[in-house]
Amino acid sequence: MAASTDSKAKPSLLLKQSLAARLKQEIIRGTLPQGQRIVEKFWARKFEVAQTSVREAINLLISEGFATKNSGRSARVTSYSVRDIGHIYEVRAALEGLAARLLAQAKADLSPLHQAVAGMTKAIQRKNITELLEADLLFHQRLCELTGNDFLAQQARMLLVPLFAFVSMRTGADPRLAASWTEDVERHRAIILAIEDGEPMLAELSVRNAIQRFGARASEIWQ
Incomplete structure (x- = not known):
């Protein structure tokens, strides 16, 4: 049973990491400018994945410092003056x-x-x-x-x-x-x-x- 759970979790983790890496490249290239909202629905359509997968990827970006999110608001690309x-x-x-x-x-x-x-x-x-x-x-x-x-x-x-x-x-x-x-x-x-x-x-x-x-x-x- 544990092996089955692990096998399901691993693809999910890999997908999240893959999507986060793709979003990070969009940020570094400037396609997602500093301070811009990261719209889950848009990127889900673009990457042809579920919106929840994009949300998990964004959470990973937040943990890495590439995005920020206030309560009740969309995540934004990190920006400093x-x-x-x-x-x-x-x-x-x-x-x-x-x-x-x-x-x-x-x-x-x-x-x-x-x-x-x-x-x-x-x-x-x-x-x-x-x-x-x-x-x-x-x-x-x-x-x-x-x-x-x-x-x-x-x-x-x-x-x-x-x-x-x-x-x-x-x-x-x-x-x-x-x-x-x-x-x-x-x-x-x-x-x-x-x-x-x-x-x-x-x-x-x-x-x-x-x-x-x-x-x-x-x-x-x-x-």
Whole structure:
């Protein structure tokens, strides 16, 4: 009986993931612009699937940060103004600075951060923007998760996942942009070194400054 249930669930999961991937491509290509409603009925007709399948795919996009939905309203493609970006980076600087201070105090094992930076470097060499953004997001999530503070990690994820999805939309996976991340990779390495030096307040200050520089660069791109 369990095997039968699993066999039915697997195709449903694969369909949801497939539809979410197709919608994501529509978003990245700009067919579904930032801020636009994702109309379930329209995409169900276009993809020739049930409307409930599209709804499940949209829920997956929401979990990945590519869409947002308020109670009683249709889902929309994630969109931020330049002002929004500035505010997000202000909060990020506070959260990730705190994480750096806690990690320096604990003298934590930072090997997951080193691995994320290695992933960023490989992605730049391969000119793969998708992999690069995934490794970059992983670095900042791990930075907060390694503190062991679940509340800090949760708040960071709520900010980071939609933000990196938005960056993916803006870049459109253009391989020519990969090289522009080289300087940022060095800043990520500097974050690790600041934490490894073991001075909690200096680590916090260093990470706050790094995040603010990332924010300034992001604002320039959006403008």
